[in-house]
Every structure is written in structure tokens, then in C-alpha cells.
Amino acid sequence: MNAILTQTRNEPAIGQNFRTRNGMNKAWVARTAKQPMVLETVDLGPLGAEDVEVAVEHCGLCHSDLSVLNNEWGISQYPAILGHEVIGRITAVGPNAKGLKVGQRVGVGWNSGSCMHCHQCMSGSHHLCPEVQATIVGHRGGFASHIRTPGPGPFRCRKS
Numbered sequence: 001m002n003a004i005l006t007q008t009r010n011e012p013a014i015g016q017n018f019r020t021r022n023g024m025n026k027a028w029v030a031r032t033a034k035q036p037m038v039l040e041t042v043d044l045g046p047l048g049a050e051d052v053e054v055a056v057e058h059c060g061l062c063h064s065d066l067s068v069l070n071n072e073w074g075i076s077q078y079p080a081i082l083g084h085e086v087i088g089r090i091t092a093v094g095p096n097a098k099g100l101k102v103g104q105r106v107g108v109g110w111n112s113g114s115c116m117h118c119h120q121c122m123s124g125s126h127h128l129c130p131e132v133q134a135t136i137v138g139h140r141g142g143f144a145s146h147i148r149t150p151g152p153g154p155f156r157c158r159k160s
Contacts, residue, residue, distance in 0.1 A: 027144035030080040033071040042081070042140070050151045052100050053092040054108065059142035060085030064110070068136050075137055083142030084110050084135035087157065097151030106154035112139055113150035 025044050028037040047053060065082040067073055086108040093100055100106070114121050114129035121129050133150070135141050140148070 025140075025144050025146045027081045027140065028083075030069050030078060030082060032078055033069070033076060037069070037082070037143070042144070044140075044146065044148055047092050047094050047148065048150070049094045049096040051094045051148050052090050052097050052106075052151050052154060053146055053148050054086065054088040054106060054154060055091045055146055056083075056086055056088045056142050056144060058087045059083040065136065065141075065143075077138050080136065081140040081142075081144055082136045083144070083147075084108065084112075086135075086142035086147055088142075088147070090154070091146065094151065100151055100154065100156075105157040107157055108135055108142065108147060108149055108154050110135060112147075112153040114153075 112135040115131040
């Protein structure tokens with residue numbers, strides 16, 4: 001496959017430390033299927049009451065990202081920010097987010113959130129929730145400086 005990232009004007013590559021200001025986020029954005037992603041500034045908007053914001057330290061590239069980039073499954077939504085194998089540190093916590101704190105190292109996987117009310121969620125099977133939210137379909141993924149996700153979505157990482 002040809003390169004899918006288009007770096008412009010000496011912009012930092014994904015994984016490099018680049019800062020945001022006033023809710024702005026640098027992200028590699030797929031505008032349409034089968035086209036190179038471009039580095040853009042994206043407004044994250046206000047932090048939701050149950051959301052956490054994570055500064056992305058590392059993000060894997062999975063074949064699922066390529067499938068969504070190329071709309072191989074017919075479910076892609078553009079513009080898209082891919083990347084669902086995220087490791088980073090929490091930089092902000094909404095007032096109703098429970099069990100997470102600023103500075104904590106977390107990961108975000110294929111699913112970024114679920115309803116937290118149905119039988120599947122209440123029994124620990126969040127991935128089976130009928131309202132589960134995929135990280136890279138209809139949501140902003142981790143090919144970015146920061147990702148936001150509902151508080152129950154990130155999982156804690158052990159200290160290294």
C-alpha cells in the first residue's frame with residue numbers, strides 16, 4: 001500500500017510531542033476513502049461531563065485502521081481520525097468521570113465507550129453493549145495529539 005500520511009510544512013509526525021491550545025488538537029485526518037491522511041488542527045469542543053482527555057503517547061496502526069480508511073467494510077464515516085490502539089496520559093477529567101485522574105496512564109482500544117446501563121455493561125461485557133461506540137467509526141481516534149473518550153472507556157495501564 002502507498003503511504004497514507006501526508007506530512008506538510010515540517011509538521012510533526014504522529015507520535016511526536018506536539019501541543020494543543022484552547023481545545024485544539026493536531027490530528028491526521030482521512031477526508032475521504034482511499035486518499036492520504038493530512039495533518040490538521042481539529043477543535044475538540046468542550047469536555048463532556050463523563051469524558052476524559054488523553055494525551056496520546058503511542059498509537060498502533062492496525063489493519064482495521066486501513067479497512068476504515070479504505071471503507072472496506074462499508075461503515076466508515078468521513079472525515080475520520082483513525083487509531084484505536086492508544087496509550088497515553090489523562091490530561092483532563094470531566095466532573096462526572098469516575099475512577100480516573102489527571103496524570104494516570106491509560107489505554108483506549110477498539111471500543112471507546114458503551115451505555116453502562118444494559119445487562120451486558122453491568123455484567124462486565126461492555127463490548128457486547130448494543131450501544132457500544134467504536135473508537136474510529138463516528139468518533140475521533142488516536143492518530144492525534146489528544147483523544148477524548150467516555151470515562152468508562154479507557155483502561156488503566158500498569159506502571160512501567
